[in-house]
Amino acid sequence: MKNWRVYYERNRAERSRLLWHGETTWKRVELPEPIRTALIASLATFEVGESGEGKRLKAGALTTNDPDYCRAIELFLNEEHDHAAWLGKLIDALGGEHLRNHWSDGAFVFLRHMGGLQTELLLLLAVEMIAQAYYSALRDGVPDEFCREVFARICDDEDKHVAFHVDFLRKRFARQRWIESFTTRLLWYGVFRAACVVVMMDHAPILRAVRVSPGGFWQRTGAIFRHTSSQIWETPAIRVVERSRL
Numbered sequence: 001m002k003n004w005r006v007y008y009e010r011n012r013a014e015r016s017r018l019l020w021h022g023e024t025t026w027k028r029v030e031l032p033e034p035i036r037t038a039l040i041a042s043l044a045t046f047e048v049g050e051s052g053e054g055k056r057l058k059a060g061a062l063t064t065n066d067p068d069y070c071r072a073i074e075l076f077l078n079e080e081h082d083h084a085a086w087l088g089k090l091i092d093a094l095g096g097e098h099l100r101n102h103w104s105d106g107a108f109v110f111l112r113h114m115g116g117l118q119t120e121l122l123l124l125l126a127v128e129m130i131a132q133a134y135y136s137a138l139r140d141g142v143p144d145e146f147c148r149e150v151f152a153r154i155c156d157d158e159d160k161h162v163a164f165h166v167d168f169l170r171k172r173f174a175r176q177r178w179i180e181s182f183t184t185r186l187l188w189y190g191v192f193r194a195a196c197v198v199v200m201m202d203h204a205p206i207l208r209a210v211r212v213s214p215g216g217f218w219q220r221t222g223a224i225f226r227h228t229s230s231q232i233w234e235t236p237a238i239r240v241v242e243r244s245r246l
């Protein structure tokens with residue numbers, strides 16, 4: 001976990017050099033309708049999700065007695081808060097309104113609190129995988145250079161977040177018996193797919209606007225799940241670290 005702490009510290013220093021990071025207001029972003037309205041509504045939901053305090057996650061990290069992991073979790077949460085801030089500024093730049101809360105975020109927090117650190121991380125990872133598919137769709141489909149730059153940066157962060165949680169969970173699950181790992185993967189897949197359906201329904205207008213069909217989103221998220229799941233249960237730890245390009 002020391003490598004991850006170092007990664008997050010470096011990433012923090014590096015992101016402070018982004019021209020738009022830390023700016024209180026961004027210049028107005030012009031997008032054609034209906035993509036503008038669809039993007040505002042969609043980003044407002046993700047802004048709520050990215051802004052969670054993570055108190056329980058921090059408390060769970062403390063139980064590992066690993067100061068590097070605790071610090072990495074803290075810095076990871078800071079990155080999610082940066083994402084929330086960037087989405088918030090994009091909503092302002094697009095002339096939209098913010099949401100205070102969203103039912104899907106409440107349901108997700110409720111589920112996360114039903115188990116221990118591993119359950120919490122698996123559920124968090126499910127959302128991170130959906131975020132990988134979602135932000136990459138926006139990066140590739142929103143017709144504005146600045147928006148794409150912001151989404152590309154979030155995509156890079158989310159790829160590393162997935163690798164970070166994978167690295168931790170891989171070690172945690174290393175001694176699982178096959179029946180335990182089979183059951184965990186099956187339940188996890190069920191929750192993941194339920195979350196995919198919610199996102200596909202709730203964010204259908206923006207996905208349509210960036211030309212991602214329901215079938216395409218389903219396939220993309222499925223591929224991400226298979227890859228991530230195999231890294232947790234089938235890949236030696238060293239390869240996970242190599243792939244994350246620390």
Ligand SMILES: [Fe+2]
Binds near residue numbers: 079080083131158
């Ligand atoms: Fe994020």
Ligand SMILES: [Fe+2]
Binds near residue numbers: 128131157
């Ligand atoms: Fe993330």
